[in-house]
Amino acid sequence: MGIQDQNIIVVGAGIAGLTAALALRARGANVVVLEQAAEITEVGAGLQISPNGSVVLGALGLGETLAKASVRAQAVVLRDYRQSGEVLRLDLLRYAPDQRFWFVHRADLVNLLADAVRAAGVQVLLSQQVTSVIGGKSPKVTLADGHEMVADLVVGADGLHSKVRLALGPTEDGFFTGQVAWRAIVPNDLGLANEAQLYMGPGRHLVCYPLRDGSMVNLVAVQERDAWAAEGWAHEDDPANLRRVFADFGDTAQALLARVEQVNLWGLCRHPVAARWQSPGLAILGDAAHPTLPFLAQGANLAMEDAWVLAQCLADGAESAQGLAAYQTKRHTRAAKVIGMANGNARKYHLRSAPMRGAAHMALRFGGAMAPARMVRQFDWLYRYDVTA
Numbered sequence: 001m002g003i004q005d006q007n008i009i010v011v012g013a014g015i016a017g018l019t020a021a022l023a024l025r026a027r028g029a030n031v032v033v034l035e036q037a038a039e040i041t042e043v044g045a046g047l048q049i050s051p052n053g054s055v056v057l058g059a060l061g062l063g064e065t066l067a068k069a070s071v072r073a074q075a076v077v078l079r080d081y082r083q084s085g086e087v088l089r090l091d092l093l094r095y096a097p098d099q100r101f102w103f104v105h106r107a108d109l110v111n112l113l114a115d116a117v118r119a120a121g122v123q124v125l126l127s128q129q130v131t132s133v134i135g136g137k138s139p140k141v142t143l144a145d146g147h148e149m150v151a152d153l154v155v156g157a158d159g160l161h162s163k164v165r166l167a168l169g170p171t172e173d174g175f176f177t178g179q180v181a182w183r184a185i186v187p188n189d190l191g192l193a194n195e196a197q198l199y200m201g202p203g204r205h206l207v208c209y210p211l212r213d214g215s216m217v218n219l220v221a222v223q224e225r226d227a228w229a230a231e232g233w234a235h236e237d238d239p240a241n242l243r244r245v246f247a248d249f250g251d252t253a254q255a256l257l258a259r260v261e262q263v264n265l266w267g268l269c270r271h272p273v274a275a276r277w278q279s280p281g282l283a284i285l286g287d288a289a290h291p292t293l294p295f296l297a298q299g300a301n302l303a304m305e306d307a308w309v310l311a312q313c314l315a316d317g318a319e320s321a322q323g324l325a326a327y328q329t330k331r332h333t334r335a336a337k338v339i340g341m342a343n344g345n346a347r348k349y350h351l352r353s354a355p356m357r358g359a360a361h362m363a364l365r366f367g368g369a370m371a372p373a374r375m376v377r378q379f380d381w382l383y384r385y386d387v388t389a
């Protein structure tokens, strides 16, 4: 059956689900999105959207809207936690002028996607919690109120605890990485530039970048520690805990941390990439397929890549089964490679021994001084990857 004739249920109205709904609708499918929440809301936090993700939004006609809602990133700057001097500057404007890197508020991205999805004629049904899923020729979802819905394809964009992933077979549990992340937004009254700053300290790092016309700063602070914390953004923490853990960071960090009034804490777990992304009548994408540690800022970007490729494979495949198989083949290796790199980054940022940290920072300084363009272009495989080409 061609994609034009298909009725598709997308479970989850996060970045993966909304992008998939839009991409599938653009190929002519009839799409319904089921979201468990009573309204489409997002935690107050920022996202870095890199060209490999924004190219998908551009192809879906949202390039301008994204640009208006975002701050264009000019550089990524790595710093030692105590000194304000630069260890490495990745000057994006100078060495990747044709590429657009964005800082965007999650709520703004989700809202612009939701508006586009509705305008394209997709129904977004709220307060619809899917409790079980069965694949096959006529896949079926059951909702918490007992209601059942049948479609030609059920797409699981239902995040970490995906019910659709469960329907694809047994899943392996994730494990606590011994790292937690705090997230907060503070006013940008320090006038920080449109750059991502990453302060690297022993067992900890802090990332900050501006949002919304530069009027706010997004903070992500990561600590290695033994005490477990729950996975998810529902858990508020006392800002005093965050300030205590980062008390030995430099002046800018202290000024930002002093402004934190509300903060959420997330226990970072590592989950294996799903071995199986599809079966007859079912497919998964985004965090449902590959929950990603935030050390490369790629979870949402990968989700958007997935969404485009899924719709394209379904449109290209003579049969749905061929399209789904092609989707998994195209996406698994790419997602696993990106996630592998993200997993390794925490170790690099958190070097505990002062001599090792000094040597690593010296190597980065040397690379940045001798070959600044190469330092940026080493990531071409990641950021110049264009699923829409």
Ligand SMILES: Cc1cc2nc3c(=O)[nH]c(=O)nc-3n(C[C@H](O)[C@H](O)[C@H](O)COP(=O)(O)OP(=O)(O)OC[C@H]3O[C@@H](n4cnc5c(N)ncnc54)[C@H](O)[C@@H]3O)c2cc1C
Pocket: 011, 012, 013, 014, 015, 016, 017, 034, 035, 036, 037, 046, 047, 048, 049, 128, 129, 130, 131, 157, 158, 159, 160, 161, 162, 163, 181, 183, 220, 266, 285, 286, 287, 288, 292, 293, 294, 297, 298, 299, 300, 301, 302, 303
């Ligand atoms: C600290 C941190 C920083 C990050 N920074 C970045 C970054 O800068 N750039 C980046 O690209 N990524 C970043 N990420 C990763 C990114 O946030 C996620 O990978 C991405 O949001 C996943 O989107 P998703 O739509 O797959 O899942 P989710 O956002 O989890 O959405 C799932 C949706 O499904 C709904 N749902 C779940 N179960 C059901 C059900 N049974 N029935 C109905 N609905 C259901 C949920 O309510 C939700 O709306 C970061 C992550 C963390 C933890």
